[in-house]
Amino acid sequence: MPNMIEIKNLEKSFGDNQVLKNITEVVKKGQVICVIGPSGSGKSTFLRCLNVLEQPSAGQIIFEGQDLTNISEIELNKLRERMGMVFQSFNLFPNMNVIDNVKLAPLKVKKTMEKEAIQKAGQLLEQVGLADKAEQFPLSLSGGQQQRVAIARALAMNPEVMLFDEPTSALDPEMVGEVLKVMQDLAESGMTMIVVTHEMGFAKKVADQIWFMDEGYIQEKGTPSEFFANPKTSRAKEFLSKIL
């Protein structure tokens, strides 16, 4: 499998606080990676560095051969089109209805024809099970529904990789399942995914690799069966003993 994202010596500090300390990893095409670890370990910052929502302090992010840390704003916008992102707090645009949320970027960035954009948005809403909510405004939907719209919105740009930043952490428990189901379908369709999550069940079932982060490092990685059955580092053992 070819490399999708190469992370080389990535570091990130906020003032004196070094959050990420020298991370070097590779994500291959079609892989589903779940990033787990205790709060404050740097998981979200790591994910946000991948599409340069946070500018890394040092190191490189190489996405399909191009270094994202050292390109113009215009080129960066181009590359972001190919990396979808889903946020913990959905971040739907409350001033537009559901279908306008989904078709905004294809219309304004890709200059897709209106008709084509509507058709594609309709398909995606169908795929996440919300075809009947197209005309509603985001704030009238439940959290789970909003997050599924956010996934459809990200998919509307036909991304090559999807980044999920704790997509179910802000949801009521009974809504977690519907979102994870959509994500599992997506993984099975072959999408490359990097998921920061606390849903261990999902990680076990769907991930190709688990990356365990603590104190700004990726301390340990492996397949779910290896990692959950037999963690190597004491930190991973301690973490798993707390949550399982």
Added chain:
Amino acid sequence: MKSKKIWIALVILIMMLLVPLGKVSASNDGYLQKVKDKGTLVVGTSADYPPYEFTVKQSGKTSYVGLDIEIAKKFAKDLGVKLEIKNMNFDSLLVALETHKVDAVISGMNPTPERQKSVDFSNVYYRGQQYMLINKKDAALYKNIHSFKNKTIGAQTGSLQYDLVKKQMKNNQVKGLAKLNDLVIALESGKVNAVAMEEATAKAFAQNNSSLKVINPEFNVNSSQTGSAMAFPKGATSLVKAADKTIAEIQKKNLINKQYIPLAGKYMTNNSKKNSMWNYWTYFAKGIEYTLIITVVSVFFGFILGVILALLRLSKNKLGKAVAVAYIEFVRGTPLMVQVMFVYFGVGAVIQSLPALLAGIIAVSLNSAAYVAEVIRSGIESIPTGQTEAARSLGLSQSLTYRYVVIPQALKNIWPALGNEFITLIKESSIVSIIGVGDLMYQMQLVQSATYKGVIPIFITMVIYFVMTFGLSKVLGYFEGRMKHA
């Protein structure tokens, strides 16, 4: 570092504003020729001083009348040019002369030594005594300046009478107001015990108001300080000579006493006969029209400039940011009244043809922009960063993000604050009346001088302002409600 940049930008801004001042008086004497070339003599006056100058309504139009106006007419005729009267506050007259807004000033003005330092005067054309107006019921109490102790005496700001009261009635307080009408209201309502004014004027007021009485308080006046003369820019000798010629002729024929004063008296009696407010509705209508024009145009340009300033302030460009911050702080830190006067007299000194209305609109727009910019900035900053991040993660550029995501949401949030600014402007625009723009406030003063009624025009004006602002707030509320549905 940051605050240093702001200071530098502020200093540059101030210097830019001051540059025009350097050019104010750049002329040797081509004054007379200039007036003849343009074919119009522009004369400044403060038309609230009957019988010298005041307004009457003739077939629906406001015209300026009085003995000074007759002299100005004669002067213009002798020069073979048309006469244009500019009405403004007495305080502003000399500034208008110095900044060449007007060619001459005729406003019952005494040629005092202080004034002679900044302008040149013609010969005195009329000499009246310095009188006082008191309430009739106090007639037994006040005979002359020595009967006043610990009283409050009113006088027009910047006038000879003001100085006289200040210097010769030291045991009393002076209350200075810009308009004689306001002083007379103050007298009637007991805010002041007497108003010092020129003989002819005092007599005119007493004639039209039976509760007032005239006394001669016997001020110690030397003759150079009494009479009235025309004022011209310093060094305009050609105009002064021409004026002296006209004045000599007027005095030879005794035109002032034979023609001008009787004519003024006729106008005054006419005025007081038909001083019901209904006769003056066109004044108020005109005032509403001007106030709305000023407000709407200023809101429009203030908003556009405000958006630009807000975006500059939020931008990463450090110079742009510093300029925006300096502008906003400077404009918010100075009174609108000063800004209006600065634009009219300061900037107007360079662009001489700058009309008062335009100057007013410019000043109000520039002022409003600073406030609008802050409202817009707060609106943009109220949008959660998650919205921007979501848009950027989809590949939207910064400008697309602003256009489709941030601005629409921000506008909805700041709509009430913007509406508030609009309503404030309707009221604040009343300040442009000081440079003689015919807005509602200014028309109110005209009606006051024309009718000798002080309080009723104020009340009517107040009601009109309220109807305008209340109506507007209802309209804005309707749109706010509609935006909520979206």
